[in-house]
Amino acid sequence: MGNLIFMGPPGAGKGTQAVRLANALGLVHLSTGDLLRNAIKEKTELGMKAKSFMDRGDLVPDSVMIDMVMEPVRQAVAQSGFILDGFPRTLAQAKALDKAFLDEGIEVSSVIHLHCDDEVIVKRLSGRRVCPVSNQVFHITDNPPKVAGFSDAAPGVALVLRDDDQEHVIRRRLEVYRENTLPILEHYRGARGVVAVDGLLPVDTVTELIMNSLQVK
Ligand code: ADP
Ligand code: AMP
Numbered sequence: 001m002g003n004l005i006f007m008g009p010p011g012a013g014k015g016t017q018a019v020r021l022a023n024a025l026g027l028v029h030l031s032t033g034d035l036l037r038n039a040i041k042e043k044t045e046l047g048m049k050a051k052s053f054m055d056r057g058d059l060v061p062d063s064v065m066i067d068m069v070m071e072p073v074r075q076a077v078a079q080s081g082f083i084l085d086g087f088p089r090t091l092a093q094a095k096a097l098d099k100a101f102l103d104e105g106i107e108v109s110s111v112i113h114l115h116c117d118d119e120v121i122v123k124r125l126s127g128r129r130v131c132p133v134s135n136q137v138f139h140i141t142d143n144p145p146k147v148a149g150f151s152d153a154a155p156g157v158a159l160v161l162r163d164d165d166q167e168h169v170i171r172r173r174l175e176v177y178r179e180n181t182l183p184i185l186e187h188y189r190g191a192r193g194v195v196a197v198d199g200l201l202p203v204d205t206v207t208e209l210i211m212n213s214l215q216v217k
Helices: 014-025 032-041 045-056 062-079 091-104 118-126 167-191 203-213
Strands: 004-007 028-031 082-085 110-115 128-130 137-139 195-198
Touching (some): 028 032, 032 045, 045 167, 091 167, 195 203
Parallel strands (some): 028 082, 110 195
Antiparallel strands (some): 128 137
């Protein structure tokens, strides 16, 4: 069971579930948001270009994203397969991915749509804290680390609030999701089918539902 695409609004739980499924199934978790934040940390040309878009809650231009994602995807396919988290986010990205996969004989096993409510999303993202070293994700009340304020994966490392997890930016990201990303679901529904999973359910239940949909025991 390889090559999964996770869709859904920011805060639906894509990253949380992708890490769990990647561990359980031995897949490579590819988060385009993490790739961009790592590029910003390393002050690469790509990172500099992306930062202002991300801070506003806007999408980074398609050409930059498509160039960025294909090589890591190929590497993941050569290993064990991927879970794509945060890509594609526009119809142009979805079509570029379709074409590349067709040309290279790469098959997608499942497209999973985690859906969620706007107000829950605002609460989740305002309380989200991330480990700047491992990218591990927590929530101050719903999914707290063992030691408040500090990472589990990297002991002693203080957790941070992402620059774009402020309410006005979160609301902009939700608008951008509705406008640019939702139409991709129609594209996938027509082409291959999409598995819908309720992202409001507890983390363990969501994992189980995804596993069941993949018929993995
Ligand atoms: P996404 O990758 O879709 O943006 P995350 O996986 O980073 O979302 O989750 C956003 C926030 O919500 C995090 O703080 C995470 O701990 C929390 N979270 C994720 N899934 C659930 C869930 N099913 N129930 C409650 N909180 C959750
Ligand atoms: P995420 O970590 O998935 O919440 O993404 C954080 C931000 O990174 C988004 O708000 C966008 O600015 C940018 N980003 C991540 N993935 C993409 C993508 N596929 N296309 C365009 N921008 C992206």
